[in-house]
Every structure is written in C-alpha cells, then in structure tokens.
Amino acid sequence: MTIEVNHQPVEARPGEYILDVLKRNGIHVPTLCHMKDRFPSGACRMCLVELEGSGRLITSCSYPVEEGMKVLTHSPKVVEARKTILELLLADHPDDCLYCVRNGNCGLQKLSLNLGVRERKIRGQKKELHLDRSSASIVRDPDKCILCGRCVRVCEEVMGVSAIDFINRGSNTVIGTAYNMGLNTSSCVNCGQCILVCPTGALSEKNQFGEIRQALDDPEKTVVVQYAPAISVSLAEEIGMEPGKDVNGILNAALRKIGFDYVFDTSMSADLTIMEESAELIKRVKKGENLPLITSCCPAWIKFAEEFYPDFLPRISTCKSPQQMMGAVIKSFWAKQTGIVPENIYSVSIMPCTAKKFEGQREEMMQGGLPDVDAVLTTRELAGFIHMYGVDMHRLEPEMTDSPLGARSTAGKIFGASGGVAEAAIRTAYYKLTGKELAQFRIPEVRGFKGRKETRININGLDLGVAGVSGLGNARELLDEIRNGRDDIHFIEIMACPGGCINGGGQHIGADNEAIRARSCALYEIDDREPIKVSHKNPDVVDLYSRFLGKPLGERSHALLHTSYQERYVLK
Amino acid sequence: MEVKEILREYPKNGRSNLIPILQEIQERQGYLSREAVKEVGEYLSLPASKIFGVATFYNQFRFEPRGKYHIQVCRGTACHVLGSATVLEELEKTLKIKPGQTTRDGLFSLEVVACIGACGLAPVISINGEFHARVTAASIHQTIEQLKNGEVQS
Structure with missing residues (x-):
C-alpha cells in the first residue's frame, strides 16, 4: 500500500x-x-x-x-x-551533565540539541531520590530517570528476571525493586542490559577508576591486566573506529602506555576453562550423572541459576570463569615464576560485562585472603581510561601480550560470541575422546544470533546433544523443558546477554545489530586466520599443566580453578 | 499459613485475581509482608517487583505492620478547607513517619484517607476507629503524648 x-x-x-x-x-x-x-x-x-x-x-x-x-x-x-x-x-532533571557518566552519549542531550532546546522553560520540583550504589555492578540514579521503561522491559522480556518495575503512581512513579530494596539484595543478576537501553545516566556501571589509578601509581604494586576475548573486537566504536575492527595489538600497546606492567589475554584462560570443562563433560557423560553439563563462564547466568534454578546447580560446571581462572593463575603460578609476592600484585580485568564486577567480589573467588581479581573495568570504562591517559590509539604500533600465559587458541577467542564456548569445548572433547582432531573445526549450527541453537555431534558413536542459549529468557525456556523431562541434551552453553559477550552489558552504548554482527564476524575471522584453533594445542596451556597444574580436574586444578555455588534466597 | 489458605480459593497463574488476593491478605494481616508477596508471586507466577508495582499503585495497600495506634488523617474537601494539610504535616513531624509507615517502636502508624464521612467534625482524624474532632496542632500533640504516657505507665 x-x-x-x-x-x-x-x-x-x-x-x-x-x-x-x-x-x-x-x-x-x-x-x-x-x-x-x-x-x-x-x-x-x-x-x-x-x-x-x-x-x-x-x-x-x-x-x-x-x-x-x-x-x-x-x-x-x-x-x-x-x-x-x-x-x-527536563523540568525535574538534575541537569548535571558535566558530571554525568553519559555526558556526550545521552538521549536527552541529543534531543535537546536536535530540537533546539536552549533554556529551561518549565521548572519542576527536583526529586532528590535515593541513589542506589548497593550493587557491585550497577549504580541506579532515579533522579535522572525519565520513566521510559526500557530497563523494566529488557529485564522482564529479554532476561526473564524482573528485578525492577514501575513503583507508585503518577508523579511519584519511580523504577525500583520489590520493597525498594537495594539492587544488591534484589534478584538483579548484574547483566547490565538495562544500562545498554537506558537513554540517560540513570543506570551505569559501578566505577573502580580510583582504586585502579591508585594501584598504577603505587611503586610497590605490580599491576597486571587481562582483557576478555570480546574486548579487542568491541572497543572500536568507543575510540572512533569502525565497528568490529580488531584492535588486539594496539590494545596491548595502549594498556602498557597507560601503565599496566603486564598484559594478558583472557582467551588464554578460556582455553584453560575448556581443558577443565571438556574433562568434566567426558567424566559426567561416562558416569551418566549431573547432565546436561551447563557452562559457568557467565556470572549473570550463575546468579540467575542460584536464584531461580537452584535445582540445576549440581549440573553447572564447577569451573571458574576464564576471568577468575586467569586471576587465580596470575597470583599463583605466574607470581612464583616472576618472583613477585601475590600481595603486591594488583590484578585488573577488562570485560564486556558488568556482572564480572560482581563475580570478582564473590567470596568464593579468593585464595589465601586475596581476591583472584582486584578490579574489573567494562569496555566503556576502558575507553575512558584510554582517553584519561591521553593514549592515541591511531598512532600505536601493535604489541604482543606478555609471556608466560600470553598465547591463545582461537577456540578461546570465540568465547566472546554465543555458541563459542560450546564450539571450543566440542573441539577439545572430540580430541580427548578420539585422539584425533575434528576434520572440520567450524560448527556453524551453534554460531549466530538465534536465542537457542541446538545440534547433535557424533563422537565415535557417542551421540552428544549440544545447545547454546543466549538471553536468560531463552535459558528459562530450555531449562523448563529439562525440568519437564527432556533428557537428550548433554551440554548447554548459557550466556545471559543476547548474542553473548559481544553484546554484553559493559559494551558501547548505542551499538546496533549490525555493529554487534561485525564483532561476531571479527571473532570468527580470527578463528579462520590464526593457526592454533584448539585449546589443547595452546602452548602456554600445555606448559602450565606440565609445570604446575598437573592434569585437568587434578588436585591443583581443583583448588585453583574450580568453585561452588549456593542457592540464593532473594525476593523474586 | 494464612496466605496459603487465601490463595487456595483462587486459580493458579495469571494476574487477574491479584488485587482481590492482596486485599484479602491485608484485611487478615493488616499489611502486605515480603513473605506474603513471595507466596503470592510463586502461586500466580508473577515477579515480586510486579506485585509490588501493582500494590504501590493503589493507596489502600500498606507494606509495614500497623502500629498499636493506627491514625487515619482525613484529607477530604471539608477537612482540607479547615486545615487537614497542617494536621498531617504536624503528625508527620511529631511521629517522624510518612503516610504508610509505622514508628520504629511499633506504636503509631499513619494513613491518609480521602473522606471518612464526618465532615461536620472537620478536620478529623481517626485513631483505631475512634474519631477525634476539630483537631489542631496543639491537640494532636496532646493526644499523642497521652497515648505515649499511657504506654509508659502500663
């Protein structure tokens, strides 16, 4: 028409x-x-x-x-x-743009500019509501909220969490949790998808800039940094480059310019996760217990399970996430290698994620009173750091990560996309079970942006059902099927954010579907291009096992790389 | 226990009976406790935030137990004309609570009502159902003090 x-x-x-x-x-x-x-x-x-x-x-x-x-x-x-x-x-808006985290990337600022609003014509009563800083991941400033409801919808419709809703009525309406509790005691899983959809500064990540800068300036401290597989392909928009551009080498250089003493790629410990998790999968399949094995890389999914699906906790892999594995290995093996006492290591990680901030502070994630990871930055905060330290990313020569712990396989790198963990795990499980490599490493059935992807993999007659789910609302559906008796799946990868970490809650605000697709393509291009495509061939991983860890699921692995979960009683 | 009994009368799942359920719970228990909301949510498959959102939309629901002395302040037209805003303000100041809240010692709770049908006595407040006519800031103070003193003595 x-x-x-x-x-x-x-x-x-x-x-x-x-x-x-x-x-x-x-x-x-x-x-x-x-x-x-x-x-x-x-x-x-x-x-x-x-x-x-x-x-x-x-x-x-x-x-x-x-x-x-x-x-x-x-x-x-x-x-x-x-x-x-x-x-x-704008009538009751705080108007503190200069001090606002969204200064320069705000829906209201943009509209004011476009519509030519140049003065405050209507003066409303300022609200002065309670700033909620209780969460380890997310800060809520209701004064800046315009009640568009996008956070409420994403929390309910995409994540199936519903930690927040419209509270009260009329001019007293606010977005809040049940009984106005702090986010920390609510059912919020810290995924940060609400931040991505918020047009204002009402929602933002909890910032740890001060602590990190203090550590960087402290001559006693050795400051190490790791960055997640998704970071190098997601930073581009924040620093004025085209979406999906892989900035890996110059990122290493930039981090050293900022003052980080050692730079690591979390893809390496993603490989480590695969070594442990594939061993766990094989063990459970052989024994036929606690199946399906469900991945544990995503801390938002873990908190979700602890709250909503406690009956599934025994089925979740006991592996710590790659962030925590890297942290644990740095403060043990690496500390020993370099002769730096763990107390003097300040370990920073850069994640596309807000839930990782929460994960880093979990009490299970400590060894000898020291946290595995001291501070977590999101992609956005990394960009802030780069700008704060005056690093021009366009004028840097690529550099390598530090060694040992510097090598990676592309299996670890594709962890950044939904389906990547499953694909990486299958590659290594196949090798462990058959002694041969897969003829074709690509497993297209688990790639892409569909909320749920399922496939079956035949390994020497062993018929494995594999699923990759992203978006916790989609996870709910699959888990409910299993609760109702479905038993043909052996391995499930769950990532909270739709599409996986490339669309994580810590990523650039305003990225459209095409930009996120470009990040995904960049990851799989790296997988096509680089020679080491399986975790068990990562030389640093092989070396780490032979010199320090012993074997997957061994005693030392168990102490350092594995964790436990507990049911959380929250009002949900 | 009580909540379960109430829920038994209603079909599972869905939000269509949410308000009558909440009303019945409040009638029996005096307020909507977190535990009650949790049970209702599980029964109806509704998130707690949603139930809280619906309940806070209406003035009738309380989320704290009533005080030993439940004070209702009439904010109807006649009372308003004769100064009920001042009365409410005075009560809030004296008791250090807002409407819907209960003092920490559990003695007093405050509620705003639209009109209690006693316009001839305006401005009027009701304490545990007993009307106090033509109240003033001074008389409120006195009443509250008397109730407090009565507690100390008993």
Missing part, C-alpha cells in the same frame, strides 16, 4: 507501524521508549507525527499504517509538541 509522508508517496506494508515505514525510508523521528523488535509501549510520546487533514497527533511507534493516510513528521505543530514533551522531561 501507499501512504503519504511529508507530501511524498511512500510504500508501506499492511500491519506495519508508521515508525518502521519512516525508518526504512530514511526519515528519522526521535524516540525514547521505543525498543527495536519489541511491542511498542507508546509511553514517551516523542515519536509523534501529525495526521494531515485532522491535524491529530499520533504516536508513530504504535499506530499502524492505513491506506492513503497522510502524515507530517516535522510540521511546526509536531516539532513544537516534541519540544514541549522534552521540556517537561
């Missing part, structure tokens, strides 16, 4: 919303509450357009196209209405 937009004919499909037609035709209408691919909520009214003739203002996000309809997207009436809506939103 044809509709008329700003006096020009435009093709539309029946049932479509006006906003989607406008987008496809390159007409930008501002939105605040709208979420792509989700049912419209029509809450913010920012996407108003005018119906020519009647002069009615309608929300283009929730109004379906009608044959012959004529809409105006930027008539004086529309622009004035949008401006007023924005001014009302």
